[in-house]
Amino acid sequence: MANSEIPAARLRAWWAHRQWLDGSRPGAAAADVLAATGWARSVGGAAPYLGLFARAGLGREAVDAAVARLEVHELPSARGCTYVLPARDFALGLAVGAGAPESELAAAGKHLGVSRDEIEKLCLAIAEALSPLRPLEPTAIREAVGGSVRVLGEAGKKRGLSTTLPLALGLLQARGLIRRVPVNGRLDQQRYGYVGWDQPVAGTAADLARRYFSWAGPASLRHFRWFSGFTVATAKLAAAEAGVVGVPGTDLLLAPELADSFENFTVPAEPYYTLLAGIDGIHLLHRDLARLVDPADAGRPLPAGRAGRSFGGEADPQTHVVLDRGRIVGFWEYDTGEQEIVHQLFVPPDAALREALRRTEAFVREQLGDARGFSLDSPRSRAPKITALRAAGSPSG
Structure with a gap:
């Protein structure tokens, strides 16, 4: 990605800002979070809950209630993959996943x-x-x-x-004729039933482009193709019809209404830490992990990873991540036996980081019970990562 004229820290902080990962929207409704920051990938793990908690402080009961009221719902959408969508996007999500x-x-x-x-x-x-x-x-x-x-x-x-x-x-x-509902009402379980539905299916590639470049911009056409699954020709036409604008000196595109805000944006002076799933939208909307990795951290070995593999060479994080203003500054997993978060931090922990760890640990322990990455994740399967994270330790602070 050609972005040599834009400091990496500024891009990362802007993406975190647009993703509401800056503490600016406490108490926002789940549907509003998803409409503004993008659809949340769901694979039977804790990612939707962790993302909504990090962005708006929403507890599991509030999210489950929004699901029950059909304010948000898990649907097959872009590339046929399941995402949690706001009601305003049900028709479009179904259309682009058809x-x-x-x-x-x-x-x-x-x-x-x-x-x-x-x-x-x-x-x-x-x-x-x-x-x-x-x-x-x-x-x-x-x-x-x-x-x-x-x-x-x-x-x-x-x-x-x-x-x-x-x-x-x-x-x-x-076709919007049936919908799949979690038997126990939770998004991090994978036992489903089906009910009849009557949901219109409508929307165009350009409609998706307008949303995408609002959520994820600046982003390249390659990033948009990854998310949408569109061909080069379809993606180019959709972006053109959406009216996106180029960021000078780069191959990045942005929703036109955001151009002035992006031009005037400055990186916040103080850190703001969030704990997220490895498939959170801050990563997965682009699926370009290097954007969020400082060069000093790229060579870090993966927790319990194969010899020779490093963090910066991966397509996706292999653990959950700690974020500060768009930069990944740590790995974490949840130990169900000890009922605690185990982490490896890349920066010395200050009071704000310790509080972010404490809040998320309490949320997982008291409301989720676990923080599975995906449906087949289990305490047993992640035990080697937890052992590696404990052994790696973190800088003192």
């Missing part, structure tokens, strides 16, 4: 002999079986639709598709 289930159906037709007619009939049966109020889990849906679900045998298992049910559920979700 291609993924179609691609999965095409692949199943090619490799497993599944026809569109078969899946469309299954879609009709599922839609008739579901109500808007009482969620049915996949097992109950299979029982309700009888023989409409077909087992795909060993060939299907090899492709991660044991029956035709996921194909139909994916299409119905993308």
Whole structure:
């Protein structure tokens, strides 16, 4: 990324500012946070909770209540991946993610002999079986639709598709006809039921570009392509239709209404620390980790990582991260046995950093119980990282 005319610290601090990671929006509603800072990637871990807590101090109950009221919801969206979206973006999120289930159906037709007619009939049966109020889990849906679900045998298992049910559920979700709801109301669990829905699906690539460059700008066209999954031609056209403007001397683009604010922005003098998931939007909207890493930290070994691998060479953080004005200044994980955050800091801890650690530790311990990175993360699987973090220690302060 060509940005030699803009100091890295200024870019990082601006991104943190636009992501509301500067303590400026305490108590903001979950939907407002997501509308202003971007959709929160959800993979069955604690990332949405940690992100909303860091940005607005929201507790788990407040977030779960927003989910229950459909002010925010987890939906398949950009690239077909699941994100937590505000209600204003439900239609757009579904529209930009609609291609993924179609691609999965095409692949199943090619490799497993599944026809569109078969899946469309299954879609009709599922839609008739579901109500808007009482969620049915996949097992109950299979029982309700009888023989409409077909087992795909060993060939299907090899492709991660044991029956035709996921194909139909994916299409119905993308069409806004059903939605997936967590059985216990929590975003960091992966047991779901499905209910009927009637959600319009609408929006263009340019609509996504307008939002993206407001959340993530300055960002390059490459960054936008990563987030959206668009081709080069589609991304260029969408950015042009969105009216984004270039940042002089760089390959970065910005929403036009932010140009003056960016030009006049200065880096805050005092640090402001937040503890975030490794897949938080401050990283994942661009997925360009080097932006947030100081050169002095790039060579740090990964906690429990393979020999020869260093932090600066990774595509994604391998742990949760501590941030200060856009710079990653530490690694952390949660030890469920000791009920505490274990960390490796790159800077000496001051009173503000100790307080950020204390607040987040209390939040995880009292409201979440754990801070899983993703659905398959577990206390046992992260034990080597925790041991490595304890051994590494942190600078004294």
